[in-house]
Amino acid sequence: MTVLQFLRHNFLLISTLLAVVLGIVAGMVCRTLKPSSDTIQLVQFPGDLFLRMLKMLMLPLTVASIITGLGNMKGSSAGRIGVLSMVCYTSTSVAATLVGLTLVLTIKPGAYSDSSTTDVLHNNAMASTMDIFMDLLRNILPDNIVAATIQHSRTEMVVHGIKLQDDGNSSSGNLQETGGDSRKVNQSVTAKKTVMVDGANIIGVLTYCIVFGVTLSQLGRRGAVVTQFFTAVNIVTFKMIRLVMWYSPIGILFLVMGQILSTTDMTETGQTLAIYIATELAGLAIHSLVVLPGLFFILTRKNPYAIYLKRTLLAQALY
Structure with missing residues (x-):
């Protein structure tokens, strides 16, 4: 493989890495100018557009690809693949959750920050851990x-x-009296509540799409029109993603630059970020090198690392 071939095949990756480096350098240099909040917002704007484009295409890609894949299958294979997909996704999600909780409770990345909000956020996370x-x-x-x-x-x-008032009237409608005299009492009651928060429910969407795709495959010719529709949506979405990825170096450049400009204390933020990155990389390494190969070995009784090696050699041969 010549240098020109390597640059041509990895141009997007190289340009993205260069964008990260340039964003860091430009951000550190521009920090000395002490830009205003409006200026920082303008610098971050191209990066915000990049993130919004990715979020915009995530849902159509997920829905169209799953329904297309399962809808084009024949016979009972679609149902079998759908069930296996749900089992695989659920089991890997549970495994990833366990790995993440173990690392967070062990490393405690939030404990290295001096922010006054760290304890509050940490307590809220711990309170919801049992219900995850x-x-x-x-x-x-x-x-x-x-x-x-x-x-x-x-x-x-x-x-x-x-809160009970001195006149005997409680703001919550309750009254606590002792010896016939009302008194001021402050009391807090902690309760669990299931709420809806912002963020796509990917696993719920996957469940719906898998059932939809399996049912669609069973319709045969009656569902051909719907299958063709989602196939076209899948192709169009992939083409749109390619366009967005060519914009990614510009978006990442301004995104990194804006984050550096908006950071108040670079030393504290750098230390905290380093711990979070180390925790994240450790979790990814354990999940990809231990958990997933372990599940593969349990299900197939084959060496998973041999599959990794074959895929690596195949990728090199394609280049």
Whole structure:
């Protein structure tokens, strides 16, 4: 492989890495100019557009690709693949959750920040940890598929305050008296509540699309029009993603630059970010090199690392 071939095949990757480096350098240089908040917002604007384009295409890509793949299958293979897909996605999601919780409880990345909000955020996360698997099951079966495209369920700890006034009238409608005399009492009651928060419910959308695709494959010729529609949507979405990816170096450049300009304390932020990155990389390494190969070995009784090696050699041969 010549240098020109390498540059041609990896031009987008190289330009993205250069954009990150240029964004860091430009951000550090521009910090000395002390730009205003309006200027920082203008610098971040191209990066915000890039993120919005990615979010815009995520849902059509997920829906069209799954329905197209399952809808084009014949016989009972679609149902079998659909069930396996759900089992695989759910099991890997649970495994990833366990790995993430273990690393967070072990490393505690938020404990290295001096921010006054760290303890509050940490306590809220710990309060919802016991309910995370129940939330996973709730999100698998969303009660509103339209709302699932923008929201997901989450259990939160809600604190209800009860304040009793001196005149015997409680602001919460309750009254506590001792010896016939009313007195001022402050009391807090903690309760769990399932709420809808911003963020697409991907696993719920996947569940709906898998069932939809399996049912569509069973319709045969009657469902051919719908299958062709989602096939066209899938092709168009992939072409749109290619266009967005060519814009990605510009978006990443201004996104990194804007984040550096908007950071108040670079030292504290750098230390905290380094711990978070280390935790994230450790989780990805454990999940991709231990958990997924372990599941593959349990299901197939084959060496997963041999498959990794074959895929690597195949990718090199294609280039």
